[in-house]
Amino acid sequence: MLTPILVLAAALAVAAGVVAAMASDPRHATLGAFGAVLVAGLVADPLPSAAAVAARIAGAALGGWLVWIAVRTAPRATTRSTLGWPGAVGVSVVAFAIGWLAAASLGATLAEHVGTAVPGAAGGSLADGSLISRAGIAAAAALAVLAAPAVVLPRDGLRLGLGVVLLVAAAGLVLSALAPSTDDTLELALALLVALAGAGVAQVTTFMLRTGGGLALPEVLGHEQAVRHRAADDAHREAAR
DSSP states (O other), X not given: OOHHHHHHHHHHHHHHHHHHHHOSSHHHHHHHHHHHHHHHTTOOSSOOOXXXXXXXXXXXXXXXXXXXXXXXXXXSSXXXXXXXXXXXXXXXXXXXXXXXXXXXXXXXXXXXXXXXXXXXXXXXXXXXXXXXXXXXXXXXXXXXXXXXXXXXXXXXXXXXXXXXXXXXXXXXXXXXXXXXXXXXXXXXXXXXXXXXXXXXXXXXXXXXXXXXXXXXXXXXXXXXXXHHHHHXXXXXXXXHO
């Protein structure tokens, strides 16, 4: 009965990841990133315990609140992914589909070589053909693809931090799909990691706003200044002619 709801939750986590990557307002991007973490914590088969859910909610709320406070004085329009909204949606859909197919193939392999009757076996839910675990792997692939540009080719300090948060959400989804059983201690550690990631992003964001007045990384600022300088030189040469 819960399977369609949790599969939809996986899709909602990806949608929140798209908002984190594409929203120009830093507050909306922050809500998207930590919303993805929060929703991703529910995508598990079997369902996480009440204590695990509470820990995930607390971790996401604390981390998101710290970043929200840090970006209050940030510019209302910041650097976002160059994919554009249609590109980000398209890439996430393709990555979700690829992740789903990969999870189905992995589940069939586990069922063949490990078996579905082994209690506590890693990836047991995938081997049993759980659609929830497949959706979790698929959502993890989509979130990783959305986070990759901000992490690999960072242009904005906040986007870099939020990309790391999305990768943490993706790791949690993979862990939920492959772990042999739910572990409240591990869930508490993940929640603490999310809170610490939020604290780190908030610290970096606050430092950049105080020292530079913006969130663009120095390399990006240097490139933009060089472009403006060349444009000014070209205009001066044209006027001299």
